[in-house]
Amino acid sequence: MMQRKSNKEIGLALLAIGFMLATVMPAFAGSQGSATPRPLAPVPPIPANGILLPNAQKDNVTTPAKVELGAMLMFDGRLSGDGSTPCAACHRPEYAWSQPDDLSFGYPGTLHFRAGQTVLNNIHLNKYFWDGRSLSLEAQVGAAGFGQESNNVSAQMAEARMRQVPVYVKMMQEIFGEPPTWDNAARAVAAFERTLNTDPKDVPFDRYMNGDRTAMTEQQIKGMKLFEGKAGCIQCHDGMLMTNQDFHNLGLPRNEAFDEDPLRQISIRYRSKAFGILNYDEVDEDKGLYFSTHRPDDIHKWRTAQLRELKWTPPYMHNGVFFDLEEVVDFYNVGGGPNLDGGAALAGKKDPLMKPLNLTDDEKAALVAFLMALSSDEMPGKNYKIPRIPPDGIMTATGALVALPEKVTSKKK
């Protein structure tokens, strides 16, 4: 029997990761929207093999074989502590690679304190999570894999399990030239994620930008002009994914679901401790970028969200506090939440770009219509065929690893 890694060990590992991140983060910590926004742009076309070029991942070039392996691992419970919670339990193709809850569920016994995120279009991001704390997709796989509210597995445990699966041993050997390791599994999962992208042929906005002037309605075009003009959204939501990937405090309201749930509050204290917050037992809310940088100015700052596929990924914001885009636009229209300006609650200073917009009802509706035009006509992932999860093997007398018949080991169809 394999020995389960104790919570204390996992906690210590997380603590170490926390400290590492804390020292890395200030280098790129948020400034408040100074650069000139880039123009809005369509996403690149998807090639026949799904792999977007040019491939910028020097140490992890995306290949079809790696992508195939990564897909299997993303859906395989072996990469989760008790086998129950693979990545795809929360990044579900049938929810546009996200999940429908306002606050995510968690690894058994825990609940998460943030909303899920889609992994679509992540190839174009350079920092990950609502607070941007992971700086590559490969590193992100580690953060999710070892995270107590997500997969809650250790590298050793996942490696030991993968090494018992003949299909993985063979694929890893062919792709990476060595037996299964966590790092290579992370590379494969990241490679797979890089193939999950919005197809510009499916999106009214992209079709419009690529020359089909009938692809957006009059109302959507009006909404786009407001987005770039009077409503000022482009100051933070620019470029191809409509995000400057910078950090901003919008003064968002709390989600009552968090306040009512002790398990989510325990998770936030645990996260605070793991990230080296000294009075972690007093932390009663999600402080965003501050957890990584420990700078009071960064309290409640979040990475600007991409605005693609919103139609398929409600609710919205890091705490899922808005259930539809009308609510989001109403929130921006009044200039966001109150400016709590540090104070006793240390609630952080609201971004100066957040100002009342004085949009009419027609203008608000146009803005919502434009946001909808940034989504695929059909939900991406809807027709995704979930890969077959390979069975365990047994060691024969000659030392060869032979696959067990699937019905013995696998609950999968």
Ligand code: HEC
């Ligand atoms: C129990 C649910 C759960 C599991 C399991 C899970 N995730 Fe997530 N994922 C989330 C939540 C919630 C967030 C946002 C968390 C945050 O910001 O701290 C997230 C964020 C992400 C992001 C960031 C997207 C962005 O826009 O920055 C990526 C990428 C991702 N997950 C991939 C993975 C991978 C790969 C795995 C498996 C190793 C995984 N997730 C396992 C719930 C989960």
Ligand code: HEC
């Ligand atoms: C000051 C910068 C800034 C401005 C201006 C801004 N946003 Fe945002 N936006 C953000 C940040 C940061 C987030 C993520 C906040 C969070 O999750 O806590 C976000 C999140 C969102 C989301 C939620 C996305 C999701 O997946 O949950 C939507 C929708 C959105 N913004 C639309 C708009 C619109 C429309 C405008 C213009 C009226 C606008 N934003 C103006 C910074 C900005």
